Amino acid sequence: MLKKFRGMFSNDLSIDLGTANTLIYVKGQGIVLNEPSVVAIRQDRAGSPKSVAAVGHDAKQMLGRTPGNIAAIRPMKDGVIADFFVTEKMLQHFIKQVHSNSFMRPSPRVSGLCAGWRDPG
Structure with missing residues (x-):
């Protein structure tokens, strides 16, 4: 019974960080986010810090334009993180998008492949 009660207030997020798309799954709700793994970065002046202009579908529409x-x-x-700063900003954006509860912090679990993984088949 306690397990069921705790599940009602679960803040666990499962994240599939893919080259093409990022998926976020919430227990009891299923996949709550399926967005392209694309970020539009703005740098106004040389030496100024980078800022995020768009993430996901909005950023994908900007590719090449x-x-x-x-x-x-x-x-x-x-399947490997090529830019840690941009990946961090993308994940922060996606988590805020699906986790609206400011009382409980999300507890994300991220899955992906490492550079050395090879299919044995």
């Missing part, structure tokens, strides 16, 4: 100060990129290459 961005002004000079915005770059739409895929932070994952061949």
Whole structure:
């Protein structure tokens, strides 16, 4: 009974961080997010910090059509994190999008492949 009660207030998120799409699963709700793994980064001046202009579907629409100060990129290459800063910002955005409860912090579990993994088949 206690397990069922705790499940009502679960803040566990399962994240599948893929090269093409990122999925977030919540127990009891299923897949709550399926967005492209794309981030549009803005850098206004040389030396200024990067800022996120768009994430997911909005950023994917910008691929190949961005002004000079915005770059739409895929932070994952061949299933491996290629840009840690951009991947972190993307995950923060997606988690905020699906986890609206400010009282309980989310407890994400991220899955992905490492560079050394090979299919034995």
